[in-house]
Amino acid sequence: MTTTFGSVARHGGGWLPVIGLTALINSATMLALPTVLGRSVDAIVAGDGYGRWLVIASALIGAGIVCSLIDVFAGTACVAGTTAWLRHRLVRQVVRGGPEGSREFDPGDLVSRVSGNATDAAQAGPAAVTVVAAMAPPIGSLVLLAVIDPWLAAAFFGGVVLVIAVLFVFARRTAEISLAYQETQGRISGLLTEALAGIRTITAAGTTAREERRILGLLPELHQHGLLTWKILARSGAQAAVVGPLVLVAVLAVGGLQLVDGRITAGELFAAAQYAVIGAGLGSLTGVIGEVARARAGIQRAAEVFAIETVPHGTLALPAGPGRLTFDGVTVATADAVLLENIELDLPGGATVAVVGPSGAGKSVLASLAARLRDPSAGQVLLDGIPLPAVNRHALRAAVGCAFERPTLVGTTIGDAISHDAVGPVRTLAAARATHAHDFVSRLPEGYFTPLPKTPMSGGERQRLGLARAWPANRLLVLDDATSSLDTATEMQISNTLTQDRHHRTRLIVTHRAATAARADLVVWLDRGRVRAVGPHQELWQDASYREVFG
């Protein structure tokens, strides 16, 4: 579904008719009131009973107040519901886009789109309904003035056209500035998120002041956008404020002449003046038009997120197999570079395969293909003969586990961070033991129930949890430098566990350590995006260039 102003506005669903109805009733009472008050004036002048007109006027005023209250409630509920709906969809789109989908976005900017901008976007429905409903009183005034006297309607019409022109220009300019404002806000969030992620480096480098200037350097730009918004608002407000009294004066002047000529009564002149005021009141719509503009900007920024392509998954289950991993003519290219070129590999199931090569050779890219964290630009990656995109998501994630050099731990507790929906506590505990995570977790006061934010961890401890999370995979383990921060003894123990893996899974291990490569059954030596050689470590070691890879 494409995300447009209409589709977001319509999502207001059940509340929109309520908002529209209350706005219309409000308009109707606003239109009826001058006539009723005019009749009261005529009744008073004629000495007739004016009591019933006053009762009707009171009822109209009461109905207007009730409608306004309902409108406020319905508007709030509608915006809250639409915001929640938008945020659900935005978060789902970002998460389902995988690591590649959101690469173009700055994380902080994405957060500002999902948080603040979604609320702006959610105003679309109520704001649009309010603007449309607000057209009813001036149109009604025009018709009722024409009923009283066509000349009154003509005087009124000229003024209202001017007010509408002012509002139109205001709406266009405000839409542009709202978008620029939201974009600058997003960039500030992006810079702040970046700084928080690198706060250790910034503090260590003593560049805190420079960082502060870098983040806050965008504030003047934000200030300019804000200032421009207020200037346009003030200018349009002033123009509307000038036109408003002119409409009133024009209608009163024409009405006065018509009264003198006896074409209208005093009550009708009174009503005409009230209608002129209602028409001129169009100028006060700037607030809600500003909301429409902000909603449009928020929707445009949401639509960019909805354009992220989600990673499609097939429907196949994996047939029984040893975990044979095949790269068939795989190339990965970005707009500027070829990261992997025509990779042909057929890795036997159950083997430990080390991937080595100099920095930037493409080892992590190869690992991410094996774990299906990205898809190749050409060729395919197969597990036991099935292309990874054809496998259903559940089967893929049960079969393939991936651990990284700097794992991100998510969840409330340590236990959450390493558990999976499909894996019970017994297997999770076994994984924690196998990866030596259990050693340090059991020393924590609350063990696996320790809240993550309260658990300061070393790089090695974090890596052990990352390994534990990946461990239960039943066919292929991809470890991308995932043991680089472990002390030598622990690395050796985990390496031995991996080598003697009793589940006989295929293990693809990206490493910079010669000892890890030496323990593997097979080594894939990558260089500048190509496979330079495949073979046992001892054989490759004869080549001086291979030895150089390990310094």
Ligand SMILES: Nc1ncnc2c1ncn2[C@@H]1O[C@H](COP(=O)(O)OP(=O)(O)OP(=O)(O)O)[C@@H](O)[C@H]1O
């Ligand atoms: N999504 C991407 N877009 C553009 N370039 C990328 C992307 N992912 C990786 N690269 C580039 O591809 C090259 C290989 O990166 P990769 O992380 O696979 O290297 P590596 O062999 O794992 O290096 P290291 O040992 O330093 O971790 C690098 O030049 C990297 O900048």
